[in-house]
Every structure is written in C-alpha cells, then in structure tokens.
Amino acid sequence: MSVTEQAEVVVVGLGVAGEAVGGALARAGLDVVGIEENLVGGECPYWGCIPSKMMIRAGNLLAEARRAPGMAGDATVTPDWAPVARRIREEATADWDDTAAVDRFTDAGGRFVRGRAEILGPDRVRVGDTEYVASRGLVVATGTEPVVPPIDGLAGTPFWTNRGAIEAEELPASLIVLGGGAIGLEIAQAYARFGVEVTVVEAAERLLPMDEPESSELVTDVLAREGLTVHAGSPVTRVAYEDGGGFVVTADGVSGELRAERLLVATGRRPRLTPETRAALGAAPRGELVDDRLRIADRVWAIGDVAGKGAFTHVATYHADIVTREVLGQEGPAADHHALPRVTFTDPEVGAVGLTESAAREAGLTVATGIQRASSTTRGWIHKAGGDGFVKLVADAEAGHLVGATAAGPYGGEVLGMLALAVHARVPLTTLESMIYAYPTFHRGILEALKDLRSAG
Numbered sequence: 001m002s003v004t005e006q007a008e009v010v011v012v013g014l015g016v017a018g019e020a021v022g023g024a025l026a027r028a029g030l031d032v033v034g035i036e037e038n039l040v041g042g043e044c045p046y047w048g049c050i051p052s053k054m055m056i057r058a059g060n061l062l063a064e065a066r067r068a069p070g071m072a073g074d075a076t077v078t079p080d081w082a083p084v085a086r087r088i089r090e091e092a093t094a095d096w097d098d099t100a101a102v103d104r105f106t107d108a109g110g111r112f113v114r115g116r117a118e119i120l121g122p123d124r125v126r127v128g129d130t131e132y133v134a135s136r137g138l139v140v141a142t143g144t145e146p147v148v149p150p151i152d153g154l155a156g157t158p159f160w161t162n163r164g165a166i167e168a169e170e171l172p173a174s175l176i177v178l179g180g181g182a183i184g185l186e187i188a189q190a191y192a193r194f195g196v197e198v199t200v201v202e203a204a205e206r207l208l209p210m211d212e213p214e215s216s217e218l219v220t221d222v223l224a225r226e227g228l229t230v231h232a233g234s235p236v237t238r239v240a241y242e243d244g245g246g247f248v249v250t251a252d253g254v255s256g257e258l259r260a261e262r263l264l265v266a267t268g269r270r271p272r273l274t275p276e277t278r279a280a281l282g283a284a285p286r287g288e289l290v291d292d293r294l295r296i297a298d299r300v301w302a303i304g305d306v307a308g309k310g311a312f313t314h315v316a317t318y319h320a321d322i323v324t325r326e327v328l329g330q331e332g333p334a335a336d337h338h339a340l341p342r343v344t345f346t347d348p349e350v351g352a353v354g355l356t357e358s359a360a361r362e363a364g365l366t367v368a369t370g371i372q373r374a375s376s377t378t379r380g381w382i383h384k385a386g387g388d389g390f391v392k393l394v395a396d397a398e399a400g401h402l403v404g405a406t407a408a409g410p411y412g413g414e415v416l417g418m419l420a421l422a423v424h425a426r427v428p429l430t431t432l433e434s435m436i437y438a439y440p441t442f443h444r445g446i447l448e449a450l451k452d453l454r455s456a457g
C-alpha cells in the first residue's frame with residue numbers, strides 16, 4: 001500500500017547542486033524533502049573534482065621535482081601511490097561515507113530520503129512505496145552518468161569509468177584511456193607521472209576537441225614529452241579482455257593492437273534524465289531542457305549537470321543559488337552562461353572562458369584574435385622547465401570586447417580569473433589595454449596578447 005507525504009519542496013538528487021539548493025531552502029525554513037540514491041555530495045567530492053585534483057597535485061609535485069636537474073641541482077623521485085590513495089580515502093571521501101553531508105542537510109532542517117526517486121509528474125515523485133508531493137516546487141538535480149560507447153566487445157569487460165580510476169588503491173602497470181577530454185587527460189597524466197604506461201586513444205582529430213586547437217597542440221606535445229602515447233583521430237573498433245592478460249584494443253589508424261592491464265572509458269557524460277521523465281515533466285523530448293530561470297515548467301527546475309549548460313561544479317552551485325532565489329520568490333538575475341569558465345587541470349592547466357575562435361566565427365561575429373606564448377613573456381622565460389603555455393584572446397571586433405579567452409600554462413586556471421571577468425562584464429578592450437599588469441607575472445601575457453590582437457586587426 002502506498003503512502004503519500006506532503007512537502008513544500010522536493011529535491012531529486014543531492015549531489016553538488018541538490019545539496020546546495022536543498023540545504024539553502026531548508027535553512028530558509030521551508031519543508032524540504034531531499035532524495036539521494038547514492039552519496040550526498042554527488043560525483044565531485046567522491047569520484048570527481050576533489051579526489052582527481054588530489055591525484056593531480058601529487059603528480060605535479062613529482063613533475064616539479066623531476067624538473068630540478070639543470071635548474072636547481074639533483075632530485076631523486078620515488079613515486080608512491082599509497083599516500084595518494086590514503087588521502088583520497090581518508091581526507092576526500094571518508095571512505096566513501098556521506099554521514100557528515102547527510103547530517104549537514106538534516107541539521108539544516110531537511111528531511112532526507114535514501115533511495116531511487118521515480119519522477120511521476122511536475123509535483124510528485126515516488127521512492128519505494130512512498131509518494132512525495134511538492135506544493136511549492138520540484139528540483140531535478142540528477143547529474144550525469146558516463147557514456148559507454150557501443151564498441152564491439154566493450155560491454156561486459158571490467159573496464160573502468162572515472163570511479164574505478166579514482167578508487168584504485170594500487171596502480172596498474174599500464175592503462176589505455178578512451179577519450180582525450182577533461183577526465184581522460186587529467187587521469188592519464190597523473191597516472192603516468194606515477195609510472196603507469198599510459199596510452200590515450202581519442203576518436204576526434206585532436207585531444208580536447210572542444211577547446212582551441214592551440215590547447216590541443218600544447219597538451220599533446222607535453223604528454224608526448226612525458227612519455228605517454230597519444231592516438232588522435234583513432235576511433236576504437238574493438239575491445240577484448242583476456243583473463244590475466246588485460247585489455248586488447250583495436251583502433252582505426254593505429255597499427256597492431258594496443259594492450260594494457262586496465263582500460264578507462266572517459267568518452268563523455270550524459271544527463272541522468274530518461275525520455276519518460278522528460279515527458280512526465282512536460283519537457284520536449286529533445287532540445288533545451290530549461291529556460292533562463294532554469295525552469296522546465298511552472299514550479300519545476302533542473303540544475304547542475306542535468307540542465308545541460310555545462311557539467312561543472314561551479315555551474316551546479318551557480319544554478320543552486322538562482323533556484324534558491326526563485327523558490328523563495330526573491331529578485332535576482334537570470335542564468336547567463338556566456339562567460340562560463342572551465343579549467344582542465346592537466347599540467348599545463350588549460351583555462352578557458354566563453355567562446356572559442358571557431359565558435360565565435362560560427363556565431364557570425366566579426367572576430368579578432370591575439371595570442372602570446374608564455375615562453376615569450378619574462379615570467380615564462382624565467383620559469384623555463386614546465387613553463388609551456390599561451391594566452392589567446394577572442395574578441396568581437398565590432399563590439400570592442402572579449403567574447404572568449406584561453407589561458408594555458410602554469411596556473412592557467414588562475415590567470416583565467418581576470419579573463420573570465422573581462423568576458424562576463426564585457427569590459428572594453430580599451431580598458432583592458434589601459435590597465436597596469438604586475439611584472440613579471442604570467443597574466444602579463446594578456447597585455448601582449450591584446451597588442452597582438454590589435455596588430456592583427
């Protein structure tokens with residue numbers, strides 16, 4: 001027999017986005033039911049951003065030490081994965097236990113339900129035998145799941161997704177990474193720095209295909225110098241797994257077979273939202289899910305990865321703030337993604353914001369670009385080993401402001417900060433040109449890139 005429970009707000013999925021909106025609304029005094037089938041906090045703290053950045057930090061320490069010869073004497077590096085795995089288990093994930101996060105939500109006044117929610121309609125959700133009816137709003141925050149491509153032989157093999165790679169207590173001797181996007185490259189480089197023999201196989205013509213071609217070139221070059229094998233433009237045609245023998249991968253354009261102990265599938269993620277759920281919520285089967293208030297329908301919102309506006313934690317928290325205001329009936333700006341920043345935490349970091357050059361051209365803008373290589377700046381020249389990078393600017397020449405930028409290099413994600421502001425606030429190029437840039441910094445490359453942009457235009 002089913003039971004019906006009333007609530008003011010029902011939040012489905014307590015990942016980054018759902019935990020933030022659910023907690024804020026509960027703290028504001030609303031009766032909030034939060035439903036989570038796995039761990040409260042979602043992908044980012046347990047299998048995503050935080051543990052992967054711990055791996056990267058550790059790998060970067062090794063890489064810096066290896067750069068000492070010729071610049072600072074000798075350094076002997078003996079990589080050890082144990083402290084990394086321990087830090088991920090103990091500091092990042094509490095051994096994949098979300099008690100603290102659940103307590104945070106219930107202490108705020110939220111009602112927590114562990115289970116898989118089935119969304120029945122714009123105001124109701126079922127978990128097991130209980131139906132939850134929302135009088136004030138339903139928030140869908142179900143995130144994304146890995147896409148596993150339909151490659152012959154792949155299904156049924158013990159391949160890893162990001163979760164396997166993050167949870168690993170011991171490293172394999174060798175790893176094939178399918179997909180040269182953010183997940184694939186961050187993990188590939190970190191693993192390789194710990195001595196794993198890594199091969200990256202990317203179907204598109206270049207790594208990081210959604211980024212500037214200069215970013216792809218830079219990362220491909222650095223990875224090759226670090227001893228990784230990279231195959232781009234090489235769709236995988238077949239995967240096999242031999243007990244005790246590991247994975248055997250065949251890809252177009254790659255002669256012979258690729259073999260490795262482990263296989264990581266990092267070929268993108270898709271929203272956890274079935275066509276049936278879209279229909280139940282009154283959304284069209286395809287296309288944009290939300291409007292600029294992140295509404296699917298009246299009093300139904302989608303936030304975070306599932307909204308399809310960028311699968312990043314900073315998007316999830318940005319959306320959560322907007323929908324918190326919406327539910328509480330508070331004034332505030334609508335969602336605006338024109339200056340979405342993103343950082344791929346390879347070393348060098350690839351930070352980007354807004355439109356790439358090709359996207360700006362496709363949008364019909366009169367585009368002007370400027371580029372400055374880090375090695376040509378004083379700071380890059382001083383930095384020397386590990387100093388590869390560049391700043392690339394993409395301007396709407398008619399409007400006279402930046403519409404996109406890339407800051408790749410040491411601290412690329414940090415240099416990105418002022419470029420994100422410039423794109424967000426549509427700061428006039430003349431203002432950017434007339435300000436003072438501290439010397440010798442990596443961000444001074446922006447001034448030189450502006451000069452390049454003007455000289456080209």
Ligand SMILES: Cc1cc2nc3c(=O)[nH]c(=O)nc-3n(C[C@H](O)[C@H](O)[C@H](O)COP(=O)(O)OP(=O)(O)OC[C@H]3O[C@@H](n4cnc5c(N)ncnc54)[C@H](O)[C@@H]3O)c2cc1C
Pocket residue numbers: 012013014015016017018035036037038039040041042043044047048049050052053115116117118141142143144162183272303304305306310311312313314315316345
């Ligand atoms: C390896 C990796 C590294 C990353 N690194 C970064 C980074 O450095 N920076 C960055 O900004 N982003 C990064 N991301 C992306 C970031 O993790 C996501 O953007 C973020 O977690 C999105 O939050 P979310 O709440 O939208 O979704 P999620 O975190 O996926 O949470 C959704 C939650 O909903 C639950 N759920 C789904 N369906 C149901 C249901 N029917 N019933 C009940 N519960 C349900 C899920 O169990 C999950 O806990 C990374 C991702 C990965 C995989």
Ligand SMILES: NC(=O)c1ccc[n+]([C@@H]2O[C@H](COP(=O)([O-])OP(=O)(O)OC[C@H]3O[C@@H](n4cnc5c(N)ncnc54)[C@H](O)[C@@H]3O)[C@@H](O)[C@H]2O)c1
Pocket residue numbers: 149178179180181182183184186201202203204207208209234235236266267268269310311312342343344345
């Ligand atoms: N630093 C960060 O902010 C960060 C880090 C990791 C993940 N993320 C988020 O998670 C999302 C998912 O990451 P991802 O790396 O899985 O996706 P992605 O879309 O960034 O990259 C997937 C890559 O796989 C390639 N690919 C697709 N099918 C393939 C196939 N059959 N064989 C070989 N290659 C194939 C694609 O061309 C693409 O380059 C990212 O887009 C990002 O939003 C962010």
